[in-house]
Every structure is written in C-alpha cells, then in structure tokens.
Amino acid sequence: GQQLNQSPQSMFIQEGEDVSMNCTSSSIFNTWLWYKQEPGEGPVLLIALYKAGELTSNGRLTAQFGITRKDSFLNISASIPSDVGIYFCAGQEVRGGTSYGKLTFGQGTILTVHP
C-alpha cells in the first residue's frame, strides 16, 4: 500500500520559534490534509489542500501542496504553548466513479513548545 513519510518525528522548540514539518509519498495524492491531535482527543482538521502548488494559510499555519503531488509541508510561525500536540499529514485518493476517498496518514510529528 501507499506509504507516507512524515518528518521530523518530534520537535522541541522555544516559544516564539517557527516550526516546519513535511510529508513525502511514493505515490500521487489528489488532496493533502493536515490534522492536529491533542491528548485524549481525536484529530482536528487544520488545513486542506486541493491543487498542486496550492499554498494555504490558517492564522499562523501555512501549508503547501507540492508540485509533484507527492509531498506537502506545514509551517507554524511564532509558536505558542497551545501549539503542543501531534501533527498528522494525510493524503487522500479520489477514485473516479466511487464515493470514497481513501486517507493515508503519516506517522505524526510530536511538537513540544517550551515557554
């Protein structure tokens, strides 16, 4: 099956620093999604990307859909303590003629922000 490689696996940063994480795939996706998961909760959608080359922002978060459609990155600017959590990328296939879009998840990036 498809594999997503997400890096780094973990990050320890100081409040105020910028953060960058990325995902690469061996296959092409039609959509890239970025989720954040906090302890005891389910993943929450942060950003959805639908076109190759697309750059989208959501507050201090910026994500890009790679030109090759095999990669995506997420940047967080001026990190704050509440940014702590696990960040997941997910690539979505869309198969013609069906109503199902399979999601493949990366392994996650654990972010720790020191005040």
Next chain:
Amino acid sequence: NAGVTQTPKFQVLKTGQSMTLQCAQDMNHNSMYWYRQDPGMGLRLIYYSASEGTTDKGEVPNGYNVSRLNKREFSLRLESAAPSQTSVYFCASSGTYNQPQHFGDGTRLSIL
C-alpha cells in the same frame, strides 16, 4: 455542536469477549469510517461506509465487522477480542468522497 460522537470512551475486555463500538454523526454526512491508532503507526483504516447501505474493507479489517445502521450511525464490532486489538479507535465522517474527514474523540480499548 456535537459533530462525531463515540461511545464508550474507555473499555477493558477479556480475550474472547465481544463488544460493539458506537459512532454517530449529526452533520448529515454520507461517508463514515473506522480507524485504529497505534503508537508510531498513525491511523489505519479498518472499514468504511461510502454511503448508507454500503460497507467496505479498509487496510486492517480482520477481526472486525461493521454495520451502517442508518445515515447517522456506524458501529464497529469485535466478535472475539484479542490482545492485538488493544488500541484507540476513531470514527470519522465526511460529506462526500472529496471532502475532508472529521473525527470523534476516540474509544480507548484494552484487551487483557
């Protein structure tokens, strides 16, 4: 503003026991999904239901069954629980196939 609701939140079972995990969404979504999350492995799809009345296997379906009871509800059943099924289980839903999935808060299941 419930979104996706999963019950129970926690459960401990003995090997061989059966159990049904419940999921309901109030967003009028057509598609629903069951995932399991294990350390270092991200989320893996167990089963999905593209629309009411249909279900299909995902990446790791062995040992599980599902029922799409109606448009709102999608249940996951473990007929004979095994320790390898100890995991956190997430239900998700999406409006259509090309829309992002929204997740519940999970069921933490331990099998002894």
